[in-house]
Amino acid sequence: MSQPATISDKNIVDRTRTHRNAAVVKTVRTARDTLQNGRTSNTGFDREMLMLHVSAILQGAAAPPFLVIMTALAGLYFDAALDLFAWAFVTLCAYAVLLLKARRAPRHFEDDADARRWRGQFLGIHLLIGICWAIFSVRDCSACGGDTYAYYKATTLVVVIAATAMATFTLRFALICAALPSVGILLVLALLRPDPAHFSVLAMVATATALFLFVSRRLYDSNVKMLTYQSEKDYLIAELEVAKSVSDEARRRAEEANLAKSRFLASMSHELRTPLNAILGFSEVMEGEVLGPLENASYKEYVGDIHRSGQHLLNLINEILDLSRIEAGRYDLNESSLSLAEIAEDCIALVQLKARNKNIRIIESFQEGLPLIWVDEKAIRQVLLNLLSNAVKFTPLGGEITVKIGWTAGGGQYAAVSDNGPGIPEEEIPVVLSAFGQGSIAIKSAEQGTGLGLPIVQAILAKHGGEFILRSRLREGTEALAILPANRIIAGMEAVAGVQTPEQKKRRAFA
Numbered sequence: 001m002s003q004p005a006t007i008s009d010k011n012i013v014d015r016t017r018t019h020r021n022a023a024v025v026k027t028v029r030t031a032r033d034t035l036q037n038g039r040t041s042n043t044g045f046d047r048e049m050l051m052l053h054v055s056a057i058l059q060g061a062a063a064p065p066f067l068v069i070m071t072a073l074a075g076l077y078f079d080a081a082l083d084l085f086a087w088a089f090v091t092l093c094a095y096a097v098l099l100l101k102a103r104r105a106p107r108h109f110e111d112d113a114d115a116r117r118w119r120g121q122f123l124g125i126h127l128l129i130g131i132c133w134a135i136f137s138v139r140d141c142s143a144c145g146g147d148t149y150a151y152y153k154a155t156t157l158v159v160v161i162a163a164t165a166m167a168t169f170t171l172r173f174a175l176i177c178a179a180l181p182s183v184g185i186l187l188v189l190a191l192l193r194p195d196p197a198h199f200s201v202l203a204m205v206a207t208a209t210a211l212f213l214f215v216s217r218r219l220y221d222s223n224v225k226m227l228t229y230q231s232e233k234d235y236l237i238a239e240l241e242v243a244k245s246v247s248d249e250a251r252r253r254a255e256e257a258n259l260a261k262s263r264f265l266a267s268m269s270h271e272l273r274t275p276l277n278a279i280l281g282f283s284e285v286m287e288g289e290v291l292g293p294l295e296n297a298s299y300k301e302y303v304g305d306i307h308r309s310g311q312h313l314l315n316l317i318n319e320i321l322d323l324s325r326i327e328a329g330r331y332d333l334n335e336s337s338l339s340l341a342e343i344a345e346d347c348i349a350l351v352q353l354k355a356r357n358k359n360i361r362i363i364e365s366f367q368e369g370l371p372l373i374w375v376d377e378k379a380i381r382q383v384l385l386n387l388l389s390n391a392v393k394f395t396p397l398g399g400e401i402t403v404k405i406g407w408t409a410g411g412g413q414y415a416a417v418s419d420n421g422p423g424i425p426e427e428e429i430p431v432v433l434s435a436f437g438q439g440s441i442a443i444k445s446a447e448q449g450t451g452l453g454l455p456i457v458q459a460i461l462a463k464h465g466g467e468f469i470l471r472s473r474l475r476e477g478t479e480a481l482a483i484l485p486a487n488r489i490i491a492g493m494e495a496v497a498g499v500q501t502p503e504q505k506k507r508r509a510f511a
Contacts, residue, residue, distance in 0.1 A: 045227045050105075052170040052223065053122065060167055064095040067163060071156050072138070078149050079141040087139075091132040098125045119171065126168065127177040133160055134181035134497055137205070138189055150197035154204040157182055161205070165212035169219040179209040187435040196252040225372070227248050261324070276314050283307035305500040322382075326459040333376040333463060336489050340380070341366045341405045347384040348403060351392050359398045362388075367406035370492045373413055379460045386453040387417040388481045394421040411486035412466070418479035424472035431472060433458060455480065464488060 020222040105118050137157055161179050168174035183206050191290040283306045285291065294300045325331040350361055355362055391401045404416040424432055433454055457480075458468045465485045472478035483502040 045224055046119065048227050049172075049220070049223065050115050050119055050122070051171045053168065053174070054102045054105050056167050056170060057098060061099050063163065063167075065092055067160065068092055068095070074152065075139075076154075078152065083139075087132070087136055090209065091129070091136075094125065094129045094132050098122070098129065101125060122171060123173060123177050126164075126171075126174045127181070127378075130178040130181040133157065133178070134185045137182045137201075138185055149200050154201040157205045158208040158248040161208050161212055165216045167234075169216040170223060172220065175213055175216050176211075179205075179212075212451075272317055275417055276317070277311045278311055280307060280314065283310060316452075319456060323456055323459065324450055326456070330412050331459075331463060333379065335374055335376050337372040337374055338377050338380075339370070339488070340375075340415060340484070341370060343377065343381055344384055344403055344405055344415060347381060347388055350385065351388045355392050355401070357397070358392065360392060361400045363400065363402045365402060365404045365406075370405065370407070370413060373484060373488045374490055375464055375484065375488060376460075379463070383457045383460050383482050384417075385413060386457050387415075387482065390418040390453060390480070391417050391421070391478070396421060408483055408486075412484050412489065414484070415482045416479060418477060420477040423474045423478055424470075425474050425475050427473070429470055430474065454480075 068091045073085045075084045101118075101121060105122075123216050137153060138155075161175070161182075165175050165457070170180065183202070184201040186198070186205055190202045275281045278421050286294065286303045287300065287307055289300075294303070300448045344366070345364070348364065352362065388401070388403070395401055401417065401419045401421050404418075405415075406414060407412050454468075454470070461468045461482055461484070465487065468480040469483065470478070471481070
């Protein structure tokens, strides 16, 4: 295998692969740079706001011509002058140019530079429209008497300014371009021809312009904030997409690694067990002196060491394989009906000799009339053997171990193994329950294990839908509870014949 491939295999996520979401990654990077550089809200969304302005023009395309035509018709009521038709035609042409530009604009917004150029063109067209309305504002009515025509002009200009403000608030300075010519020419007219009517029209138009400029600015800021929130939401979604993609890649790599581990263990189990069986077999033959006596006592002692070490190694391999199969979901249960008390008695008998060697008493306390349970006999036997072996291992000379079998509050059955050994510090219990984890007491002990017994117990009980609880306090002892759920109980079944009841064996002890 080449060196780059070897290095790649060590990575959780393969960074050398072309990322599927390259566009999303680019968006996230751009978003981070934008947010970190603190882009101002006034200039950050010129292109987006211009698009909104174009959309407003296209959606309200019928309103400006209607307003111009109604203004011209109302003007004919006061003064039947044909110049109103000429003014209306020019103004309609100006609005037509605005509409044509709005139709062409979306196809040319390639970047921010194009947006700025088109923004200038739209402002120029709005200025042209403003000049058209300024021409209307200076028009007088020779046949009109009083101030009626002046107030008609003022009302019309206020309506036009309001309509323009609502249609152009997404384009900065558009209202100024549209209203400034009218305000300017009315100011000049009022100064050149001092008249209360002219001052009244100027006051109304100028006040309306200032008011709608304020409203337009507030609406513009609100839309910028809305776009900012939308942009931040899009950035977060893009970030989540990238994180999800990286997570999927990591999960794929982890699954591949787990599959490789399972294949390795499956092949190594055969490769390791075959020579170990030969080592154990030959060492047992030599230790028993089947083919003749060993003259040297040291050789006989060495043969015993070889046999014990090989047995320990075989047990370690079996535990690793059991835990690996459970984690990979390949640990199949071979279930049958049996008595939990009967299995407990068999397991107690297996550890009895070792307990006697340490002068440890094993006390049984089984509830009467327990029904059969539906479990994997080999797995449950392994659970109880692990718990009993740990209790015997860590209980001091002359200690005591209690084994209880009974009902749980939820209608299931439990097996509890408690001892009066040194106990486990509470903060070390999670360590002890993890794979290959060992507490400080176990590390100091002369009989150190592999740290796989309790994790296997946990996994087997979880496979049965049960629960494992470990309670311990330093210098007070340890209690391990294996709990099987109520759905494992075979209802209506009698207690297994031959299992002794508490009356038949009250506090039975092995000396």
